[in-house]
Amino acid sequence: EIVMTQSPDTLSVSPGERATLSCRASQSVRSNLAWYQQKPGQAPRLLIYDASTRATGIPGRFSGSGSGTEFTLTISSLQSEDFAVYYCQQYDDWPQPFGQGTIVEI
Amino acid sequence: QLQLQESGPALVKPSETLSLTCSVSGGSIFSSPYYWGWIRQPPGKGPEWIGSIYYSGRTYYNPSLKSRLTITVDTSRNQFSLELSSVTAADTAVYYCAKQAGSSPLDSWGQGNLVTVST
Numbered sequence: 718e719i720v721m722t723q724s725p726d727t728l729s730v731s732p733g734e735r736a737t738l739s740c741r742a743s744q745s746v747r748s749n750l751a752w753y754q755q756k757p758g759q760a761p762r763l764l765i766y767d768a769s770t771r772a773t774g775i776p777g778r779f780s781g782s783g784s785g786t787e788f789t790l791t792i793s794s795l796q797s798e799d800f801a802v803y804y805c806q807q808y809d810d811w812p813q814p815f816g817q818g819t820i821v822e823i
Numbered sequence: 824q825l826q827l828q829e830s831g832p833a834l835v836k837p838s839e840t841l842s843l844t845c846s847v848s849g850g851s852i853f854s855s856p857y858y859w860g861w862i863r864q865p866p867g868k869g870p871e872w873i874g875s876i877y878y879s880g881r882t883y884y885n886p887s888l889k890s891r892l893t894i895t896v897d898t899s900r901n902q903f904s905l906e907l908s909s910v911t912a913a914d915t916a917v918y919y920c921a922k923q924a925g926s927s928p929l930d931s932w933g934q935g936n937l938v939t940v941s942t
Contacts, residue, residue, distance in 0.1 A: 751928035760932040811883040
């Protein structure tokens with residue numbers, strides 16, 4: 718069973734700054750990795766899939782990279798609406814666990 | 824565009840069975856090779872993948888829940904359902920249904936259904 722580990726648990730940044738979030742898989746998931754954003758009271762929203770492809774309607778300031786076991790989500794210039802919790806999830810094999818999340822806060 | 828909506832009780836007693844249904848609108852649940860999944864999120868914690876069912880009926884379960892879990896599809900009602908038996912307070916969570924296509928992420932989610940396990 719694959720285990721997903723995110724770091725850091727909390728990231729404190731200022732608007733306009735760059736944020737870099739990491740996700741590590743316990744074994745290779747190739748490029749079958751997604752990033753989700755979640756705000757209070759809402760369902761997770763798909764941001765990135767296949768490790769680096771932005772989902773429909775996602776701004777260009779969000780980018781993903783990596784393959785195998787190491788992945789990164791970068792937000793190039795944080796906007797106020799980007800302060801949220803971010804989760805990674807692998808869909809290379811069953812079961813399909815999520816990481817524990819990274820809180821991006823001011 | 825496909826839309827998903829969870830329905831079910833908000834309160835379940837310990838040791839009983841939690842039953843939820845996800846209604847799919849905007850398309851047939853069997854018209855495309857999608858997986859239909861359940862995810863839950865305890866208060867203040869991250870999402871936990873529960874399990875998925877393929878449109879053909881094949882199921883994939885979280886090993887930690889497998890002994891208590893059943894996911895089925897109702898062809899006549901364009902719905903899929905979750906049953907989790909012998910619940911405890913640890914099963915209290917917002918339960919989401921979602922869709923994914925093959926080796927793809929969960930790209931459409933329901934709004935979620937909070938289920939509390941309590942006497």
